[in-house]
Amino acid sequence: MKTFTNTNPNSLDQAVSLVQQARTNGQTASLVGGGSDLLALVKDFIVKPDVLVNLKTIKGLDQVVPEAGGVHIGGLITLDALGSHPVIRSQYTVLAEAAETVATPQIRNVGTLGGNVCQRPWCWYFRNGFPCLKNGGSMCYSVGGENQFHAIFGGGPSYIVHPSDTATALVALGAKFRVVGPSGERVVPGADFFVLPRQDSTRENILAPGELLSAVQLAPAPPGRRSTYNKVLDREAWTHAVVSAAVVLDMDREICRSASVVLGGVAPIPWRVPDAERLLAGQRITPALASKVGEAAVAGAQPLTKNAYKVPMTKALVRRTVLALATRA
């Protein structure tokens, strides 16, 4: 591995200023949550930090705290803690389920919510160090190459898919993201946190250098809410989503008052499907409706040469997820 200096801030302010300081010195700094993914990128010289800012030494950022009837979740909560937290499990099930599908127990024991949401793409061109858009180059190799796991929505000029399961769940829950940086704190809607490649192909979210995701806020879950996360893996464990569906239904007995349908593994950002949500609103969910919702979820898909299979897969996954959730006791 290249040399770097590890630093242990004890506050967010200090973390931010450590990054600032490094930048002033002409150095590259990387923020570290659990660090599993970052270390792999450093070992491969994909990321070449001079300074690591180890956020794990900041106290209190790993809690689920009640806030305005909802919850405030610290960005440093581990995926394991998140997945097993009783409030998250019961009120925000989709998030707990998403956290449980990430990687392996060993990674979930150190991996953080913030790190999971902000992880870099798992596109094999990016990870193998190709001079692609994500590595500062000028082309996306997937277009003319192996694009089995690439985007069918929102692609161009890069066709990565967003790798985060929890991000997909958070967008479905309408989470707000708390961003801390040199100019203080700002809160952005989850849906505005992520950036399409056509806006900026070098990054996946709005975080500017020196900014970090410190927490997410979730509004109170209304009575009658059901939510779930279904993920298609490429083996039975430890792959990113081939396709995933985060579905939130606010039910009034058998009628769906409102719904949220967000897809993972299909687009460079968590991919919301408003047409599918509109179909569900105010309706009793029948198999026929669920099929229509599945169709709506893939309307306008633009597959590449080798990922057209994601279209029927997404359709079926959404249909099944919606139907199973609606009929869940």
Place this chain on the structure above:
Amino acid sequence: MSKRKHDISRRQFLEGSGAVLVAATAGPKLSAQLSSSIQPETGGATREVPSTAIRLVVNGTEHRLEVEDRWTLAEVLRDHLGLTGTKIGCNRGECGACTVLLDGKPVYSCSNLAVWADGREVRTVEGLAHGDQLDPLQRAFVEHDGPQCGFCTSGQLMSARGLLTRNPHPTAREVRAAMTGNICRCSNYNRYVEAVLAASSTRDAKTSDRGAGRSTAPGRRGAKASARAGGA
């Protein structure tokens, strides 16, 4: 930055790291097959490598040592504390051979820097048995032929230990889920699951903390195993 805050075990670290070397004088060449157009220049640029003094409690023993910031926990355990039972199979969180317990939870020691473990408790495969008293899991792994090549075994044991401490009587499905971050390319998965379930049915399944193991190790030789061929 925290460069060499103190040098408590600097000497020990140097010895362990292989940084103290006999002068590397070139030996006799393999004649005819080699020329020597590329040879080291004398001297060379020395660069400062950031390092930090940390404290680790490993298998109940406290270690104070100076580590390079870039050293992984696996590297420190193996190369600097001599605990080579922890293996490195992929060095990137894909295989699980390096699994250790960090404050009681299974983690990939290849994917954690040693500096991040400062002040924390680490348990490795060497810390499972108490003298000759094997952990119930170790006994079950022996009896059920858990290890084929054995390279993933330490990691499998540590994941299983993490599970049984939390959930002493898991189902087969729970065992597979808890150990799914541990690849066994010999693919002895059936055996590992069998062994963990067998260990979970023993009286001391949960508490294998040092000194808690009650049974003695099976004889090194000829331990009869309980599994039968033709089924299992």
Place this chain on the structure above:
Amino acid sequence: MSRPSKLTPLKTIGHPTARIDAVERVTGKATYTGDVHLPGMLYARVLRSPHAHARIRQIDASKALALAGVKFVLTHENCSVVWGAGSISGGRQYVDDIKKITRHKRYLFNNPVRFFGEPVAAVAATNRHLAEEAVRLINVDYEVLPFVLDQEAALRPESVKIWPEGNLSPTAKNEMEPEVYRRGNVEEGFRTADFVFEDRYTTTYVHNAQMEPRLCVAGWEGDKLTLYTPTQGTSNCRHDMARDLGIPDEKVRVICKYMGGGFGNKNQNQDADLIAAVLAKETGAPVKLELSRKEDFIGVHGRWPTTQYYKVGVSRDGVLQALQLRGYSGMGPYRKNTGGIGGIELYQCPNVESVTYPVYTNRAVSGNYRAPEFPQGFFGIESMMDDVAYKMKMDPVEFVLKNMTRKSDDEVPYTNYTLEECIRRGAEAFEWKKRWHPPGADPGPIKRGVGMAFMALRSPTGQSSAVIRLDSNGRYTVFVGVTDIGAGAKTTMALIAAEALGVPLSNIEIVWGDTDRCPYSVGESGSRTTDMTGYAVIEAAHDLKRQIAAKGLPKGDNVLIASASPNPTSEGKVRKAFGAHFVEVEVDTELGRVRVLKYLAVQDSGRILNPLTATSQVKGGATQGIGMALHEDLLYDRQTGQPLTTGYYGTRIMTHLDAPEIEVIFIESDDGYGPFGAKCIGEAGIVHAVAAVGNAVFNAIGRRMKDLPITRDKILGALV
């Protein structure tokens, strides 16, 4: 030898027995190569080609050498050592002459480089991080050349030539000819057949992915090299090292105590061993060379990918009339093994022809992986036969029973024959008739299906050696040149010795894995150790018993020493292990997921010496076969010739949650050859597993999956 009709129970052999070294393996005390630390040891790293094919114009290592602590840099400019086992005419790996005559020599560092990941330079430095950084400071100027990845495309006239003579890899006679197997006259057979079927199957490069990546520690004392390396054959590794370095065999000591698997990846010596040895010589210090997981995937070898064209002639009543295969095996740019495609010879058929082209490509080099030429060949031929059976409206099991091998090549008798029993017992235990239904018959969307495949696998006898020493304390020390790759050779040798000597297992000590202490053994490859070295142990035991009878037990400081170097044959007959696998899968036709629900393996590997470890071998082989069927491929980017899916994540190696329960039934027999009637087992579990899974998928969905691996995209693609 006598040929007992029924197995007589034995005292030590045949009972489930824990490994004699199991405690070392579960306590972290077993010493693997990576655990070896020598005083003053340097660390080495390899710079690898970032191009699939390129000529090196210039290498500038001055920046690397300018780093304090960097001791030496090796490149093609200052090292011309030939890696003899790295490229062999005909792929006959154990024959020295063939290594000498090959036209396509593989140096440790080649120019041009012919695949992504080929070594370009190696650095020795005082620590591994420094060596890694130094490697990145070496500046190489490449002239990038055109490349070819596909084995069939590489034979087309317009393809780039990787070697001047073209891309067909030469035979053992150094001739640019395909490998041909023939009996009868296929053209005649097709003329008389009522039906003729043709199809094409492909298999992928599947990496061995053993848990321990390649590494080694080399050090010289004077003119003697000591090499710690994970090798499946210490004797062969020693000889390879000596030949390649131009020194006598006795000037090399190879030590391998514990090894983290290999499955054929660690046969013989590897370039890493030679690079470390040369760096150690140059620097005068021991050198540890460690490969990363990615380097292991691209720098050692995996199973060769194949393209297989079959033509099958069959009579109206479902009897084979003619069988033809034209196959292409992608060897990478060097020939490490035969590139054979096995399986077609295992049918009772008067007219058979197989023409296989081992082809050079600019991919990672292919070589041995558990039953090197069989899982891919059996996938092709048994998928084809399954398909023919369905097209003939026959039950696939009935079709197999009608057409499977009864004699080797339809001519030579087997030493014993239990294939039919394996199939019938398996079909009964699996409840084949009950579980089978017409293809795609389940209403879905989740459909079940069953499949079956059989195998017969060479179970060779041959030369090996063993020495047994008895001291006055009643300790029997058995010296055998085996290593313990994971199959349990040490334990097996101890069991055999205890049984042959008639003493308790606890009286046996095994000395292994060190060429200075142990006699020759072929090593843990080709499923031969139990048969060959086990047989030598029995012969040595007989010698010792004769000595005891003549001289009495040793007293005081006296010892008795017995030895044997037998080279038994099977007297003109052919020894084979047999087996049949039955699989039930569930295919989600909307999400493309394939799950194995039930798996039954019936194997005849002769007498089972240790049912505990033997069962583990079969379970492991079958599970690897499922992985090959459903997941594994080293995928390449066709734009650049670079691999994309190195490592466990990328290749989707089976995890705990993927692995089904594998039921194992042994049909035991004693054919009168081999130690107590044992036949091969290590590779036997994987040979037919891939085909069985593929056939079950067909039965589930009614679509034949002809290209491995059977991934979700292919399932969904087939069902559109």
